[in-house]
Structures are given as structure tokens and as C-alpha cells.
Amino acid sequence: MPEKSLKRSINFSPETLKALDTLAAKNNTTTSELVRQFVEKGLSIEGYTQDIDFIARIIRQELMAVYxxxxxxxxxxxxxxxxxxxxxxxxxxxxxxxxxxxxxxxxxAHEGTEDQFDQMLNEAITLGVDYMQKKDFQINSFLQDTDNLRRLAEKL
Missing domain, CATH: 1.20.5 (Single alpha-helices involved in coiled-coils or other helix-helix interfaces)
Incomplete structure (x- = not known):
């Protein structure tokens, strides 16, 4: 024998009630049935959350006992x-x-001036800093591009 349902009166804002009526019509159901579904879903989620919290506490406790x-x-x-x-x-x-x-x-390097040597040193340091800022996945392709490496070295 099916369980007898009990009646409760719930107040909603006009906007919420309109949204519920619209969604119920869209789903070919009544507003009451839609609200019952929402309440049941909410209760199951709350129970699920409590179960997860309980299980997490057990796992944490067991891990702390071992580690x-x-x-x-x-x-x-x-x-x-x-x-x-x-x-x-x-x-x-x-x-x-x-x-x-x-x-x-x-x-x-006796051929150049001191200023030329300083410029070469500064450019080399700039290239070194640029190299260090590259991401790991960029390094291999950067080092394998010998044409680019040669161009960079010639700038020095």
C-alpha cells in the first residue's frame, strides 16, 4: 500500500513561482511534482555530502594512523x-x-674595442636570461633549431 503523503504550505516569491510554473510546463509536469523532485534531490545531495564528509574523516584518520x-x-x-x-x-x-x-x-678577442666586448657580453647575458625563462617544453625545440642558434650567436 503506498505511503500517504502529507500536505505542507510553502511560500515562494512571485519570481520563483513563475520560474517553477514555467519549468513545470516545459517538463510536462505539475509545479507540485517539480517542487517534490527538487526537494528529494536536495535531500539526497545533503545525505551524499554527509556521507562524503564521514568517509573523508575515516580515510584521513586511517592515513594519519599509517603515515x-x-x-x-x-x-x-x-x-x-x-x-x-x-x-x-x-x-x-x-x-x-x-x-x-x-x-x-x-x-x-683583441680585435674589438672594450665597448664592443661589453656589448657582446650584455647581449650574451640577455640571451641567457631569455633561455632560462623558456618553459621545459620549449627547450628541446629551441636547442634543435640550429639555424636560429647560429643567428643568435652571430648577433653577439
Whole structure:
């Protein structure tokens, strides 16, 4: 035997009531049926949200029981420090190579003036900065375009 429905009186603004009537007509149903569908859907969403929150709490609790946050932080910090030290070493060797290259160029570039050498150095630094600003996916194609690399080097 179907469950007896109970009646409730609900007030809507004229705009909301008009929108409900229009949508009900569009869906070939009554406004009452449309409101019942909305209420049932809203209740199921609220229940679903409560279920998700409950499940998320359980998962968080289980993860915290297995993985201790302090241990994770410690490992991440160690690895971050290791990468930072490696990066510093790389930066130091890059700087040394840069200044060695300048010294070598100064020793072999006796043909130009000091201003020409300074201009060449500034343009090389500008190209280096431009290179460092490229995205990872751009680097390979940039380095494989030998014609462009040659043009850039000739500008120096």
C-alpha cells in the first residue's frame, strides 16, 4: 500500500513561482511534482555530502594512523635540503664557467674595442636570461633549431 503523503504550505516569491510554473510546463509536469523532485534531490545531495564528509574523516584518520605527519615532513625537508644543495653546487659551477668564458674571450678577442666586448657580453647575458625563462617544453625545440642558434650567436 503506498505511503500517504502529507500536505505542507510553502511560500515562494512571485519570481520563483513563475520560474517553477514555467519549468513545470516545459517538463510536462505539475509545479507540485517539480517542487517534490527538487526537494528529494536536495535531500539526497545533503545525505551524499554527509556521507562524503564521514568517509573523508575515516580515510584521513586511517592515513594519519599509517603515515605520521611529522615523519612525512622530515623526509620532505631532507629531500628539499638535498635538492637545494645540489642546485647551489650547479649554480657555483655555472658561475665559474661563465667567468672563465669571459676571461678566455677577453684573452682572444683583441680585435674589438672594450665597448664592443661589453656589448657582446650584455647581449650574451640577455640571451641567457631569455633561455632560462623558456618553459621545459620549449627547450628541446629551441636547442634543435640550429639555424636560429647560429643567428643568435652571430648577433653577439
Amino acid at each position: 605520521h605527519l611529522e615523519d612525512i615532513k622530515s623526509v620532505v625537508e631532507q629531500q628539499t635540503n638535498r635538492i637545494a644543495k645540489m642546485h647551489m653546487k650547479s649554480g657555483k659551477i655555472d658561475a665559474a664557467a661563465f667567468f672563465l668564458l669571459i676571461k678566455v674571450l677577453m684573452n682572444i
